[in-house]
Amino acid sequence: MPAEKRVFFSSVYGSSQAYAEEIAKQLGREAVDITDVELPSEGLVEEAPLIFVGPVYGVKLLGAENAACVARELDKALISQGSAKHVAFVSVGLTDPEKAAKKDSSAKFFGDEKDRVERFYVPGRIHYPKLKLAHRTAIKAMLLYYSSKPGATAFERELVASGAIGFDKVDVSLAAPVIKWAETR
Ligand SMILES: Cc1cc2nc3c(=O)[nH]c(=O)nc-3n(C[C@H](O)[C@H](O)[C@H](O)COP(=O)(O)O)c2cc1C
Numbered sequence: 001m002p003a004e005k006r007v008f009f010s011s012v013y014g015s016s017q018a019y020a021e022e023i024a025k026q027l028g029r030e031a032v033d034i035t036d037v038e039l040p041s042e043g044l045v046e047e048a049p050l051i052f053v054g055p056v057y058g059v060k061l062l063g064a065e066n067a068a069c070v071a072r073e074l075d076k077a078l079i080s081q082g083s084a085k086h087v088a089f090v091s092v093g094l095t096d097p098e099k100a101a102k103k104d105s106s107a108k109f110f111g112d113e114k115d116r117v118e119r120f121y122v123p124g125r126i127h128y129p130k131l132k133l134a135h136r137t138a139i140k141a142m143l144l145y146y147s148s149k150p151g152a153t154a155f156e157r158e159l160v161a162s163g164a165i166g167f168d169k170v171d172v173s174l175a176a177p178v179i180k181w182a183e184t185r
Pocket of ligand 1: 010011012013014015016017054055056057058059092093094095123124125126131134135136138139
């Protein structure tokens with residue numbers, strides 16, 4: 001059994017890590033990077049409720065597969081405790097978080113386990129000059145789409161206007177509902 005409970009995160013440019021570290025700090029846990037690691041789902045019961053934080057990259061939500069596996073295993077192990085969810089996933093992205101939450105846009109990443117995972121949405125950041133080439137190319141296409149999209153939202157227009165620089169919407173205080181969820185579980 002680990003000495004300390006953990007908050008798991010995946011991150012490429014650090015914004016998901018910032019949220020994970022704040023959540024961990026507030027809950028007296030340790031933030032642990034699982035970006036390139038498959039987390040074994042055994043032995044995590046003692047750490048429930050578990051929190052994962054990860055960014056959306058187009059058709060991927062980093063860490064979602066891990067979280068789905070763990071949620072399935074925890075539900076089996078904790079079946080006597082009823083139907084409350086034992087795993088939360090905090091999606092970090094550039095889509096307006098209120099809209100993402102309304103659409104519950106990360107649900108699809110959890111497949112059959114989607115009803116086992118509590119989902120939260122927080123805003124990320126992007127700094128174009130620092131992007132890897134593949135990411136820069138992909139983001140250009142996204143901006144092009146938004147720039148000609150009829151009825152683009154204020155957030156999408158802001159993204160387009162951010163041009164060659166980018167912007168930072170990270171606000172770790174927005175993780176408060178996640179902390180409350182963990183504390184009241
Ligand atoms: C290539 C690329 C694709 C992205 N796709 C999405 C997306 O589909 N939806 C979204 O909300 N954010 C998207 N983002 C924004 C990232 O989720 C955001 O920059 C996040 O803060 C990155 O997290 P990290 O710093 O932890 O790596 C994308 C960013 C890049 C570079």
